[in-house]
Amino acid sequence: MAANHEINPGDTTMATKAMKNATKKTTKPAAKTTGKMSQVDAALKVLAEARKPMNCKAMVEAMGTKGYWRSPGGKTPAATLYAAILKDITTKGKQARFKKVDRGQFARSG
Secondary structure (H helix, E strand, O other), X not given: OOOOOOOOOOOOOHXXXXXXXXXXXXXXXXXXXXXXXXXXXXXXXXXXXXXXXXXXXXXXXXXXXXXXXXXXXXXXXHHHHHHHHHHHHHHHHHHOOEEEEEOOEEEEOO
16 A cells, blocks of 8 residues: 655644745855955954944944945944944853943943
């Protein structure tokens, strides 16, 4: 007697679930391979080289001067950087890469 391998739409057997799961995309997004640094990574590099706290406007200027990162046409890159740094501090807590040392002044943590 031959087995019937039809899948019924209402069937919730383990085999059906396994087939549905097998079709789901389980790969992680590919890492950036363009060689360009993100704004936050460039800010970390600038702060490490400066070895002193800086404000976001000064960091953006230094990133551009050193060729680490350039704004892709945004009007307020310093404000964008400020928001990204604050998000890093609030979401990562003690593992944050930045620390706020004074009003508008940031340094690398650790």
